[in-house]
Amino acid sequence: MYQAIINQIPPHLVFISGFAGNCGVLANKRPASMANIAIDLDTSVSEAWKEIPGIISLNQDTTRFIPDLIKSYPADIIPHIYLFLDPPYLKSVRSGGGNYYKKEMLDQDQHEVLLDMVQQLPVMVGLVHYPCDLYDRSLTGWRTIDFTGRTRSGTRTERMYMNYPPRISYMTTDTLATIIESENSIERAETTLSPNLSVWSRWSAITLSRS
Numbered sequence: 500m501y502q503a504i505i506n507q508i509p510p511h512l513v514f515i516s517g518f519a520g521n522c523g524v525l526a527n528k529r530p531a532s533m534a535n536i537a538i539d540l541d542t543s544v545s546e547a548w549k550e551i552p553g554i555i556s557l558n559q560d561t562t563r564f565i566p567d568l569i570k571s572y573p574a575d576i577i578p579h580i581y582l583f584l585d586p587p588y589l590k591s592v593r594s595g596g597g598n599y600y601k602k603e604m605l606d607q608d609q610h611e612v613l614l615d616m617v618q619q620l621p622v623m624v625g626l627v628h629y630p631c632d633l634y635d636r637s638l639t640g641w642r643t644i645d646f647t648g649r650t651r652s653g654t655r656t657e658r659m660y661m662n663y664p665p666r667i668s669y670m671t672t673d674t675l676a677t678i679i680e681s682e683n684s685i686e687r688a689e690t691t692l693s694p695n696l697s698v699w700s701r702w703s704a705i706t707l708s709r710s
Contacts, residue, residue, distance in 0.1 A: 500648030
């Protein structure tokens, strides 16, 4: 299932996984050239990500922390940030309605705050949830894809909401040479936009996590 999500992610310099859990997307995608960040409120999850080389792991409340983290980046980097969110799903749409996580989001109010927050962010956002009226109404105008995968309760259809166009829209032609150049130009931006930002990004995130 994670590969279907990865296929929808456009070129980027910074990758942030909110509500990281055991995020298969972060674990299996090609690392972003500037920073790869995992955020989770569960201390045990955060400590596990710290053991993985190249990952900046932050023990924070994703909904509250994300806006400040994004504001900490220079203006020329912000459009190249990709935020992936896989929050604990609404209890009302879970099979059996059980509690699965140490840090839950059982109340609809919590999801409404999250949905309001993501709509105000100036970055690329991909958010995964079971199809439901709350998310469909709140994210009107966002592109969606549905995919089927294995969950704790069996096989379910999940929906990915995206605030950006399909990857092909980033290409000027459908020629292989243009596609390759588009991918490479994003990777080169680390040096052409803001030199040494990979170091800056790590220390900025650590500083924010302690504030």
